[in-house]
Amino acid sequence: MPDDKRVAILGVGMHPWGKWGRNFVEYGVAAARAALDDAGIPWTDVEYVAGADTIRNGYPGFIAGATFAQALGWTGARVSSCYAACASGAAAIANARAQILAGLCEVALVVGADTTPKGFFKPVGGERRDDPDWLRFHLLGATNPTYFALYARRRMAMYGATEQDFAQVKVKNALHGLANPNARYRKEVTIEEVLASPVVADPLRLLEICATSDGGAAVILCSMDYAKRHGAANPVTVNAVSTVTPTFPNAVIEMPNFATDSSSSVQPGERTFKASITQAAYEEAGIGPEDLSLAEVYDLSSALELDWYEDIGLCAEGDAEKLLREGATTIGGRIPVNPSGGLSSFGEAIPAQAIAQVCESVWQLRGEATGRQVEGAKVAVTANQGLFGHGSSVILAR
Amino acid sequence: MGGEMIPAVEGFFDPSIPALLGSRCLGCATVFFPAEETWCRNPRCNSTEFEAIELSRRGRIWSYTDAQYQPPEPYVAADPYVPFALCAVELAAEGIVVLGQVAPGYGVDDLEVGMEVELVVDVLYRDDDGDKLVWKWQPVKESTDA
Numbered sequence: 001m002p003d004d005k006r007v008a009i010l011g012v013g014m015h016p017w018g019k020w021g022r023n024f025v026e027y028g029v030a031a032a033r034a035a036l037d038d039a040g041i042p043w044t045d046v047e048y049v050a051g052a053d054t055i056r057n058g059y060p061g062f063i064a065g066a067t068f069a070q071a072l073g074w075t076g077a078r079v080s081s082c083y084a085a086c087a088s089g090a091a092a093i094a095n096a097r098a099q100i101l102a103g104l105c106e107v108a109l110v111v112g113a114d115t116t117p118k119g120f121f122k123p124v125g126g127e128r129r130d131d132p133d134w135l136r137f138h139l140l141g142a143t144n145p146t147y148f149a150l151y152a153r154r155r156m157a158m159y160g161a162t163e164q165d166f167a168q169v170k171v172k173n174a175l176h177g178l179a180n181p182n183a184r185y186r187k188e189v190t191i192e193e194v195l196a197s198p199v200v201a202d203p204l205r206l207l208e209i210c211a212t213s214d215g216g217a218a219v220i221l222c223s224m225d226y227a228k229r230h231g232a233a234n235p236v237t238v239n240a241v242s243t244v245t246p247t248f249p250n251a252v253i254e255m256p257n258f259a260t261d262s263s264s265s266v267q268p269g270e271r272t273f274k275a276s277i278t279q280a281a282y283e284e285a286g287i288g289p290e291d292l293s294l295a296e297v298y299d300l301s302s303a304l305e306l307d308w309y310e311d312i313g314l315c316a317e318g319d320a321e322k323l324l325r326e327g328a329t330t331i332g333g334r335i336p337v338n339p340s341g342g343l344s345s346f347g348e349a350i351p352a353q354a355i356a357q358v359c360e361s362v363w364q365l366r367g368e369a370t371g372r373q374v375e376g377a378k379v380a381v382t383a384n385q386g387l388f389g390h391g392s393s394v395i396l397a398r
Numbered sequence: 399m400g401g402e403m404i405p406a407v408e409g410f411f412d413p414s415i416p417a418l419l420g421s422r423c424l425g426c427a428t429v430f431f432p433a434e435e436t437w438c439r440n441p442r443c444n445s446t447e448f449e450a451i452e453l454s455r456r457g458r459i460w461s462y463t464d465a466q467y468q469p470p471e472p473y474v475a476a477d478p479y480v481p482f483a484l485c486a487v488e489l490a491a492e493g494i495v496v497l498g499q500v501a502p503g504y505g506v507d508d509l510e511v512g513m514e515v516e517l518v519v520d521v522l523y524r525d526d527d528g529d530k531l532v533w534k535w536q537p538v539k540e541s542t543d544a
Contacts, residue, residue, distance in 0.1 A: 149463035157511035263493035
């Protein structure tokens, strides 16, 4: 891929995921400082700051870019903040990448961090009768796990997925996350333990639904030329960033809606929204799923990881359980999925999560993922989907 | 305690029929629920004209689940909390899937993907103004199997 279509990742950093109970700014600054150290450049060299917004922490959360820039010390860098639900971090990466590819700057910091409340995510406060997120809670009591469970039950009915399959995804990801110093949960679990945990939203159980976590993640993006000048002859590069919207009609029921678009007069496209997200990234990078060494996908639930196997093209529709049962997606298998341990081991820190997927990919491609390394990793894909028609996929290579 | 029976949110259903209330674009015939009344959301249609419609009162279960833990506000939960089932229902004529709670008395063990259900109206919660209603889905006893 030509240098004018790629940007380099010079540094990555994370604040460990957990339930630390401190201000989100602390996690973001810690992650940014770690990424700067990893890049070997001073903060004062950063020309552009792209922040991924968090929406549950009041005013500073809505202007994450400026909030982190101030906390790191004002330098006069240009700044942006963006909200794209679970894809916020990747959307911030897309902003910074576009600035670099356009030649408007050479080096950028992308950072996202969150402090989360305990329990179910709920809409922001106030009575907002024109907000589908407020309405689905008020009228239906439909939490996020409601939707995860609808997809899980559908897999069982359509493809013969079993509760053991869903539990096996959790077992695999727990094993992957054991050696990850940034993971919140580092404990092996058995299928029996998963199946003994309480049902939250039938057929999904407590250990199969991702927690809400505090955490922060950051990357230093730069032009290929800047990377060479700073001694990085063979950096990990970002070859594609997809942040596509759905196409009309979106025929799959998705958070926070309580109805789909209608297919009464326009037929849905060949691909679902989730499948189109990564497809757009493959086309941009000029590769296909057969070129992948690993994937980091958004396992909001254990069952949802199986949907992703098909959506990112690792197997045909209905074959995800077979891929899982063969061990293909376990480290050491043909195409390891979520070698980081995934959301299963991290919990979700929304604006940081898509950036964290990129951090893990970079460590894997550099061969620095101690205790969870995918041998000889050359190409990684990340995939995620959130509310309101947001999703992202990033392709990284070395 | 008032005796009024009113929808928990106006405009989504008519409890007297009962039926979900949608709209149909006069340009491309696409159906919308909740009703769209300003600009058609089909990207290749420029229409701003819509007619009000009632959605089909029967459909088939696309998928289902339940809520074993009490959802957070703004859900108004019974005290003590009573778990409920939910299902997403395909309405064939409209080409649309609509989520709803399942009528009381039915749990996930009573449901199957593909099962026929019909729209009913039930009390969602009671406040100082009276009973607040919502639509729910209820398995059809005598299914009109296609």
